[in-house]
Amino acid sequence: MEFLSYLISGISLGSVYAIIALGYTMVYGIAKMLNFAHGDVIMVGGYISFCATTYLGLPAVVSILLAMAVCTVLGIVIEGLAYKPLRAAPSLAVLITAIGVSYLLQNSALLIWGAAAKSYTPIISGTLQLFGGKLSIQYISILTVIVCLVIMAGLTLFTSKSKMGKAMRACSEDKGAAQLMGINVNQTISVTFAIGSALAAVAGVLLCSYSPSLMPTTGSMPGIKAFTAAVFGGIGSIPGAFLGGILLGVIEALAKAYISMQLANAIVFAVLIVVLLVKPTGLLGKKVMEKV
Amino acid sequence: MKINLRNKRTRTDFLTYAGVIIAFVVMTILQKEGAISRSLSGQLVPICAYVTMAISLNLTVGILGELSLGHAGFMSVGAFSGIIAAMSLQSAIPSDGVRLAVAMVLGAFFAAIAGFLVGTPVLRLRGDYLAIVTLAFGEIIKELVNCLLVGYDENGLHMMFNLNGQKTVADLGLTENGIEIIKGAQGATSTTTISTFTAGFILVMVTLIVVLNLIRSRSGRAIMALRDNRIAAESVGINITKYKLMAFVTSAALAGASGALYGLNMASLQATKFNFNTSILVLVFVVLGGLGNIWGSIIAATLLTVLPEMLRSFAEFRMLVYAIVLILVMLATNNPTFKLFFERIRTRFFKKPAKEVRGK
Numbered sequence: 300m301e302f303l304s305y306l307i308s309g310i311s312l313g314s315v316y317a318i319i320a321l322g323y324t325m326v327y328g329i330a331k332m333l334n335f336a337h338g339d340v341i342m343v344g345g346y347i348s349f350c351a352t353t354y355l356g357l358p359a360v361v362s363i364l365l366a367m368a369v370c371t372v373l374g375i376v377i378e379g380l381a382y383k384p385l386r387a388a389p390s391l392a393v394l395i396t397a398i399g400v401s402y403l404l405q406n407s408a409l410l411i412w413g414a415a416a417k418s419y420t421p422i423i424s425g426t427l428q429l430f431g432g433k434l435s436i437q438y439i440s441i442l443t444v445i446v447c448l449v450i451m452a453g454l455t456l457f458t459s460k461s462k463m464g465k466a467m468r469a470c471s472e473d474k475g476a477a478q479l480m481g482i483n484v485n486q487t488i489s490v491t492f493a494i495g496s497a498l499a500a501v502a503g504v505l506l507c508s509y510s511p512s513l514m515p516t517t518g519s520m521p522g523i524k525a526f527t528a529a530v531f532g533g534i535g536s537i538p539g540a541f542l543g544g545i546l547l548g549v550i551e552a553l554a555k556a557y558i559s560m561q562l563a564n565a566i567v568f569a570v571l572i573v574v575l576l577v578k579p580t581g582l583l584g585k586k587v588m589e590k591v
Numbered sequence: 592m593k594i595n596l597r598n599k600r601t602r603t604d605f606l607t608y609a610g611v612i613i614a615f616v617v618m619t620i621l622q623k624e625g626a627i628s629r630s631l632s633g634q635l636v637p638i639c640a641y642v643t644m645a646i647s648l649n650l651t652v653g654i655l656g657e658l659s660l661g662h663a664g665f666m667s668v669g670a671f672s673g674i675i676a677a678m679s680l681q682s683a684i685p686s687d688g689v690r691l692a693v694a695m696v697l698g699a700f701f702a703a704i705a706g707f708l709v710g711t712p713v714l715r716l717r718g719d720y721l722a723i724v725t726l727a728f729g730e731i732i733k734e735l736v737n738c739l740l741v742g743y744d745e746n747g748l749h750m751m752f753n754l755n756g757q758k759t760v761a762d763l764g765l766t767e768n769g770i771e772i773i774k775g776a777q778g779a780t781s782t783t784t785i786s787t788f789t790a791g792f793i794l795v796m797v798t799l800i801v802v803l804n805l806i807r808s809r810s811g812r813a814i815m816a817l818r819d820n821r822i823a824a825e826s827v828g829i830n831i832t833k834y835k836l837m838a839f840v841t842s843a844a845l846a847g848a849s850g851a852l853y854g855l856n857m858a859s860l861q862a863t864k865f866n867f868n869t870s871i872l873v874l875v876f877v878v879l880g881g882l883g884n885i886w887g888s889i890i891a892a893t894l895l896t897v898l899p900e901m902l903r904s905f906a907e908f909r910m911l912v913y914a915i916v917l918i919l920v921m922l923a924t925n926n927p928t929f930k931l932f933f934e935r936i937r938t939r940f941f942k943k944p945a946k947e948v949r950g951k
Contacts, residue, residue: 333719381918381922384925384928385925392921395875395878395921396918396921398917399914400918402910403911403918406911409907410907523867527726530723534719559738561753562734562738564731565730565731568728568730569727569731571723572724572728575716575720579716
């Protein structure tokens with residue numbers, strides 16, 4: 300029973316990672332860049348939702364929608380101002396710019412909201428008691444898993460059925476050819492950033508409901524871990540990000556419970572290294588043939 | 592050895608050495624005269640450490656062409672093994688300078704071992720996958736050091752891993768004269784600081800000599816060939832693993848020495864100091880200085896270490912300004928429109944004589 304409760308908390312934590320990892324992996328798939336500022340968009344989402352509920356007294360659902368709207372706009376603005384001018388630049392230059400954006404967001408948050416941790420009111424509280432109180436599951440865990448599944452299903456449908464989704468897949472396959480077919484590559488990339496940032500806002504709200512202290516650096520560690528999860532599952536692949544996120548969460552929860560609280564992150568990263576050595580493109584990553 | 596100064600590369604190398612020496616002499620004189628502020632003179636040793644870090648990372652990223660996001664991990668290994676060495680050899684080697692040198696060599700040695708252990712399996716991966724594994728390695732090192740308890744007494748060195756979070760230094764069973772060197776998450780809290788600016792300068796010079804000679808050697812050309820076209824290099828018989836490891840381990844060892852210098856400059860040092868952000872900071876130095884450009888790394892590392900100090904008048908806005916400067920510099924150096932704009936300004940205000948001649 301104890302194992303089951305650790306497993307459940309792992310899966311729900313993993314769902315948060317998966318939602319963040321989806322944002323990473325979509326952007327990577329299309330723009331071929333590691334968007335290091337993604338973790339900080341999560342933090343912004345958390346703060347917006349916090350302000351909406353605490354200062355404006357809006358209901359939780361409205362605050363989530365507001366956070367999503369703000370983060371979407373933020374994502375498009377960041378992409379337009381910082382990444383679009385560097386479309387033809389070497390990937391390292393874009394990476395450093397992304398790091399600059401990450402610093403910018405963190406320090407702006409520091410100026411606006413201060414360094415002290417804000418205590419976030421979880422959007423949903425209480426626990427579900429099962430088996431006569433032997434197994435208790437927080438409602439937020441259940442909600443997180445459901446949200447993650449819905450997003451996952453929605454994204455899969457979106458990328459396989461809709462016109463924009465098809466354009467995205469075409470761009471990630473071959474940008475030049477996509478452009479020749481009349482696809483607006485720049486617009487597609489902007490939409491990808493918008494979707495990724497909206498997902499980051501959802502992830503931010505869920506993350507803050509989990510560990511209710513909100514700081515300007517709240518997003519960085521989950522950001523790194525979600526990035527790891529995306530690589531773990533094979534970066535660029537949407538089911539891969541989902542699988543990687545869940546696995547990462549479960550490994551982390553079980554390592555914390557059974558091996559060592561202190562070394563949990565180290566164990567997660569060690570597993571990642573082993574997986575990458577056995578399967579160098581991640582669990583569901585495509586193996587790219589090399590042409591000489 | 593005959594030095595041909597007409598060779599452009601040799602000339603650049605010697606100018607680099609000369610530049611560092613001049614900078615050292617000027618700073619030493621200014622420091623003697625008391626012409627530089629306390630905060631800046633406290634930054635001299637960290638600047639040397641970061642310059643070494645930037646040059647060594649440039650070897651991996653610029654020369655070998657592999658993105659590493661865990662360079663601070665090697666710095667951490669070097670720092671803590673250097674601190675352990677320096678603290679436990681206190682009675683055996685009374686001279687501070689010699690002890691610092693031994694600590695730096697040991698730091699480099701252990702970091703090189705770590706580099707070898709990480710590099711052997713990992714260098715088979717490519718691009719972003721290699722980057723994520725180096726990132727993972729940096730985080731693992733951070734957590735391991737966070738659990739480490741080390742003490743020293745007349746019976747030798749005592750080490751322990753604090754796996755469950757309940758052990759403290761008291762569990763090491765030190766005798767009365769024992770010293771507690773690393774206390775888990777609190778880090779090394781009572782290190783005797785023995786690093787000096789001169790030692791830092793020597794380290795930078797040694798690093799330059801090692802890296803520049805490596806680049807200009809046969810091995811260096813092999814490494815750069817791997818960067819430019821791996822398959823072509825392999826087909827002419829270059830041993831990929833050997834040369835990749837050579838660059839990676841050298842880079843790790845230099846980072847370790849720089850870590851020892853940095854660690855022995857701080858009375859109190861925690862493993863969290865060498866986190867992902869530090870790796871990124873060094874990467875920023877390398878990219879801003881120019882990939883493969885050693886001189887650029889030195890300047891970028893120095894300026895960006897001093898910049899937050901200089902921005903102190905902006906008070907709480909300084910990191911914000913730093914971030915904006917970073918983004919603008921990247922845009923200015925990489926965006927075609929910006930480049931053209933700067934080119935126009937340059938031709939308008941600083942007309943090059945050669946161009947004028949051609950114009951006539």
